[in-house]
Amino acid sequence: MSFILDALKKSETDRQQQSSAEFAGVPTGNSSPGVPRWLWVLGLLLAINILVLLGLFFRPDTKAPSLPPAPVTETREPALKETTLVEPATSQPSFAEQVAAAKQDAPARREPAAVLPRRPQAAPAVTPGVVYSVPPEGSKVLPTIQELRANGTLVLPELHLDIHVYSDVPNDRFVFINMSKQRESSQLAEGPVVEEITPEGVVLEYSGISFLLRRD
Numbered sequence: 001m002s003f004i005l006d007a008l009k010k011s012e013t014d015r016q017q018q019s020s021a022e023f024a025g026v027p028t029g030n031s032s033p034g035v036p037r038w039l040w041v042l043g044l045l046l047a048i049n050i051l052v053l054l055g056l057f058f059r060p061d062t063k064a065p066s067l068p069p070a071p072v073t074e075t076r077e078p079a080l081k082e083t084t085l086v087e088p089a090t091s092q093p094s095f096a097e098q099v100a101a102a103k104q105d106a107p108a109r110r111e112p113a114a115v116l117p118r119r120p121q122a123a124p125a126v127t128p129g130v131v132y133s134v135p136p137e138g139s140k141v142l143p144t145i146q147e148l149r150a151n152g153t154l155v156l157p158e159l160h161l162d163i164h165v166y167s168d169v170p171n172d173r174f175v176f177i178n179m180s181k182q183r184e185s186s187q188l189a190e191g192p193v194v195e196e197i198t199p200e201g202v203v204l205e206y207s208g209i210s211f212l213l214r215r216d
Contacts, residue, residue: 159177164197
């Protein structure tokens with residue numbers, strides 16, 4: 001009898017276990033299949049990105065850090081060296097400058113006073129056959145430089161009277177010979193000495209010989 005009861009209990013127990021297992025295997029309306037893990041990870045990353053973007057969007061404006069100004073290199077032009085033109089002590093003014101200065105300094109040329117012609121004096125009576133030559137008073141006839149060079153008396157380079165200024169005052173007289181300013185008693189580079197400046201030209205002396213350099 002006990003064996004039969006044990007067998008019945010065992011069969012009842014087996015039946016209950018089997019029915020509970022079948023009940024557990026039947027799907028219910030509320031149960032859903034499991035979600036893959038990578039979907040959770042992806043959703044979490046998207047949520048983080050959205051939060052970051054929202055934080056940046058609603059963040060109060062902040063001034064961008066100002067970059068330090070680039071160093072300005074000031075370029076200075078090199079100071080110009082002052083060049084002082086020093087005229088040589090021995091430099092002489094040009095011929096044109098000398099002429100201009102001479103024309104400014106020279107007084108108005110005075111015309112020599114008109115000399116009334118003297119009446120010729122009657123020549124003394126002379127014996128026929130004898131002729132007396134009476135030279136004019138105060139006349140001094142000088143040979144020209146061309147005449148002395150032609151007969152070989154003087155050997156001098158070419159002398160040219162460029163400017164001739166005559167005045168009744170000796171200190172105001174001057175001439176330019178070969179583009180060199182000369183006064184009375186001055187000596188030319190060619191050798192002759194200026195004896196006198198006359199209305200006709202210049203009286204020069206060289207090697208004891210006086211001659212006339214006429215103006216053009």
